[in-house]
Amino acid sequence: MSYEKPQSVEPIFPQPEHLSPAVQASLRRYWRSNVKIMGVLLVIWAAVGLGCGVLFADVLNKLNLGGYPLGFWFAQQGSIIVFVILILVYAVALNRLDARHHAEIEALKKRSLKKGRAGGEE
Amino acid sequence: MTVRAWTFVFVGVSFSIYLLIAWLSRVRDTKGFYVAGRGVPAAANGMATAADWMSAASFISMAGLISFMGYAGGMYLMGWTGGYVLLALLLAPYLRKFGHFTVPDFIGDRYDSDVARLVAVVSAVFVSFTYVAGQMRGVGVVFSRFLEVDINVGVMIGMGIVFVYATLGGMKGITWTQVAQYWVLITAFLIPAIAISIRLTGQPLPQVGLGSQLLDGGYLLAKLDQIHADLGFSSYTAAFDGKWDKANVFFVTLALMAGTAGLPHVIVRFYTVKSVRAARWSAFWALFFIALLYLTAPATAAFARYYMVDSLQGKTAAELPSWFRNWEKTGLILWLDDGDRKLRYSAGEDNEVFSYKAGEIKVNGQKIRLPPLQQITAGHQEWITSGGTQGHDWRPMLRQANLSGPDRDIIVLATPEMAELAAWIIALVAAGGLAAALSTASGLLLVISSAVAHDVYARMIHPDASEKNRLLVGRSVIGVAVVIAGVFGIFPPGFVSQVVAFAFGLAAASFFPAIVLGIFSKRVGTVPAVLGMLTGLFFTSYYIIASVYGGMQPWTFGMFERGISPQGIGAIGMALNFLVTLILTPLFPAPSQAVKDLVDSVREPEGEAPAVAIETAAEH
Numbered sequence: 001m002s003y004e005k006p007q008s009v010e011p012i013f014p015q016p017e018h019l020s021p022a023v024q025a026s027l028r029r030y031w032r033s034n035v036k037i038m039g040v041l042l043v044i045w046a047a048v049g050l051g052c053g054v055l056f057a058d059v060l061n062k063l064n065l066g067g068y069p070l071g072f073w074f075a076q077q078g079s080i081i082v083f084v085i086l087i088l089v090y091a092v093a094l095n096r097l098d099a100r101h102h103a104e105i106e107a108l109k110k111r112s113l114k115k116g117r118a119g120g121e122e
Numbered sequence: 123m124t125v126r127a128w129t130f131v132f133v134g135v136s137f138s139i140y141l142l143i144a145w146l147s148r149v150r151d152t153k154g155f156y157v158a159g160r161g162v163p164a165a166a167n168g169m170a171t172a173a174d175w176m177s178a179a180s181f182i183s184m185a186g187l188i189s190f191m192g193y194a195g196g197m198y199l200m201g202w203t204g205g206y207v208l209l210a211l212l213l214a215p216y217l218r219k220f221g222h223f224t225v226p227d228f229i230g231d232r233y234d235s236d237v238a239r240l241v242a243v244v245s246a247v248f249v250s251f252t253y254v255a256g257q258m259r260g261v262g263v264v265f266s267r268f269l270e271v272d273i274n275v276g277v278m279i280g281m282g283i284v285f286v287y288a289t290l291g292g293m294k295g296i297t298w299t300q301v302a303q304y305w306v307l308i309t310a311f312l313i314p315a316i317a318i319s320i321r322l323t324g325q326p327l328p329q330v331g332l333g334s335q336l337l338d339g340g341y342l343l344a345k346l347d348q349i350h351a352d353l354g355f356s357s358y359t360a361a362f363d364g365k366w367d368k369a370n371v372f373f374v375t376l377a378l379m380a381g382t383a384g385l386p387h388v389i390v391r392f393y394t395v396k397s398v399r400a401a402r403w404s405a406f407w408a409l410f411f412i413a414l415l416y417l418t419a420p421a422t423a424a425f426a427r428y429y430m431v432d433s434l435q436g437k438t439a440a441e442l443p444s445w446f447r448n449w450e451k452t453g454l455i456l457w458l459d460d461g462d463r464k465l466r467y468s469a470g471e472d473n474e475v476f477s478y479k480a481g482e483i484k485v486n487g488q489k490i491r492l493p494p495l496q497q498i499t500a501g502h503q504e505w506i507t508s509g510g511t512q513g514h515d516w517r518p519m520l521r522q523a524n525l526s527g528p529d530r531d532i533i534v535l536a537t538p539e540m541a542e543l544a545a546w547i548i549a550l551v552a553a554g555g556l557a558a559a560l561s562t563a564s565g566l567l568l569v570i571s572s573a574v575a576h577d578v579y580a581r582m583i584h585p586d587a588s589e590k591n592r593l594l595v596g597r598s599v600i601g602v603a604v605v606i607a608g609v610f611g612i613f614p615p616g617f618v619s620q621v622v623a624f625a626f627g628l629a630a631a632s633f634f635p636a637i638v639l640g641i642f643s644k645r646v647g648t649v650p651a652v653l654g655m656l657t658g659l660f661f662t663s664y665y666i667i668a669s670v671y672g673g674m675q676p677w678t679f680g681m682f683e684r685g686i687s688p689q690g691i692g693a694i695g696m697a698l699n700f701l702v703t704l705i706l707t708p709l710f711p712a713p714s715q716a717v718k719d720l721v722d723s724v725r726e727p728e729g730e731a732p733a734v735a736i737e738t739a740a741e742h
Binding site: 042057065091102 | 196208215410726
């Protein structure tokens with residue numbers, strides 16, 4: 001057979017009820033920050049794409065950006081540029097949040113290991 | 123060398139490269155076959171996603187569409203790029219964390235139901251087939267235009283190529299081929315755009331050129347508005363001036379956005395990267411590479427529109443440029459004079475510029491077949507020279523058949539000649555069009571194959587099939603799918619062009635809400651989700667079928683001035699799906715603890731599934 005057999009079968013989905021309260025709190029914090037970042041970016045997404053590009057395009061068209069009427073520019077250039085930037089910001093912010101969360105979890109693991117060892121000596 | 127010789131060279135070389143890549147990246151297991159062994163770097167995956175996404179329609183037709191629609195063409199630009207923001211923020215990282223192979227996989231596991239899985243499989247296959255039929259036709263059209271072979275021969279050559287590299291390399295072969303195809307298509311798109319921008323405005327960046335002054339004075343867009351006003355067309359830059367009102371532009375944009383995020387062949391790309399982190403970067407790179415073309419298309423559209431009108435209007439036969447003469451033969455553009463020997467292009471009844479379509483067309487609700495192109499031009503010429511006593515004036519007939527004005531595809535196809543570029547660049551555009559069509563077709567075929575072979579065969583019919591067996595089924599399904607797609611390409615059902623709206627509408631109304639709620643709510647259970655999907659699916663299908671085939675008047679829902687176009691109805695179907703699911707949720711039991719754990723693990727960035735072998739992952 002040409003496929004590789006896994007060496008050991010680890011559980012793919014960690015079971016949250018086994019996690020300590022501290023880890024669970026860290027997870028909740030992580031999820032809340034994630035939803036907050038996402039919410040802000042989605043509001044900008046809607047405001048620029050559906051707002052400036054469509055709903056207010058006729059009003060914005062009275063202004064000019066060089067040779068572009070502004071509403072037209074948002075519909076055919078501006079919104080796309082903003083979309084690219086939004087995903088870039090999201091990737092940077094979330095990957096940073098992930099790293100912080102990872103560090104938090106590692107610290108908790110170490111602490112609980114130490115505690116476990118200390119408990120054994122008693 | 124002639125354009126034709128160059129085209130043979132470019133097409134030959136690029137096809138050899140695709141086949142070589144397929145051979146080098148051939149796979150032996152299902153993991154490589156469906157998700158490229160999850161070893162694709164983010165930037166490469168982004169490039170492949172971009173090539174997968176940009177079809178023959180994006181490459182050849184979109185700039186033309188914008189060129190004839192002006193501001194309203196922006197709904198395609200915004201819809202097809204804005205969807206990636208939804209995809210990146212709401213779906214991609216979580217689905218990668220989930221870590222299986224397909225979209226129906228997630229829906230089936232999250233809602234713990236084979237009914238949900240089956241609904242998702244049927245939608246995925248339907249959406250992909252509608253798309254792929256158009257791509258195969260696109261391959262044939264490009265072949266016939268540039269190499270002057272029969273469309274059907276072109277379709278068969280395309281089928282052969284896709285068959286070889288999709289069955290051999292699976293997702294891995296397809297991904298790396300798509301990276302190569304991206305470079306071919308983007309180069310072919312950018313060079314003519316830059317050349318015509320320099321020619322008209324002196325600006326090398328088309329995006330800047332579009333907002334600049336023409337070399338002979340006056341802003342390009344202002345002049346285009348002036349031309350449109352003079353010829354009786356609706357304004358190029360003004361919003362909601364012509365056929366498209368605010369509500370319709372809004373709904374179509376929204377439906378395209380959510381549809382893009384829900385299209386299975388796009389979502390599945392994010393399963394192919396190493397990690398959640400890479401999935402996010404991959405989404406960024408994908409939109410970045412797509413934006414290169416999508417930011418250029420409106421510039422090409424406006425330049426070519428201006429240049430076309432400017433070089434044709436009021437000219438006599440002797441003064442017409444050579445690009446007109448070249449494309450006249452294909453029927454994409456046609457001049458039927460009224461007898462004053464000067465070409466006139468306008469929105470009114472005195473228009474003399476048309477396009478020609480072989481096959482059945484609809485005139486006043488009746489299906490007719492136009493005679494061959496030469497017969498029309500000869501008959502019309504006779505009508506002019508005889509002073510109306512002999513021959514036939516074809517203008518009223520073509521006007522009623524909605525063939526007024528040039529075919530919109532001419533905008534991209536003829537731009538290199540309008541800018542008087544070298545023959546080899548014109549040939550490059552042919553290779554680019556083929557790359558765009560082939561890359562999309564192969565990605566879609568893989569979705570069909572994985573939906574049938576993985577979701578139906580391996581998960582539902584024969585769960586303990588061996589690895590070898592599954593790979594064989596995967597390869598056979600892709601082979602059968604290529605043949606079916608080819609048959610659709612050779613005998614295009616009349617509905618192909620209309621069903622693209624269908625594909626987006628269905629994806630928006632079915633998948634998108636189910637996946638988003640599946641990730642962001644732990645409370646939504648099986649019954650509400652399935653009923654929501656079915657509501658969205660049936661409402662959207664009913665509306666599209668009834669209004670496209672049944673002649674139903676579009677609904678105004680008592681609040682819009684004009685009825686909602688079938689293209690935008692997916693947005694309302696999506697809202698209904700969300701509504702039904704959320705209203706029913708409190709009445710039905712919450713999902714089981716196992717499903718809640720699954721949602722938790724999908725949200726948690728830690729402990730992401732290693733690149734496990736299919737045996738353990740699939741049966742989890």
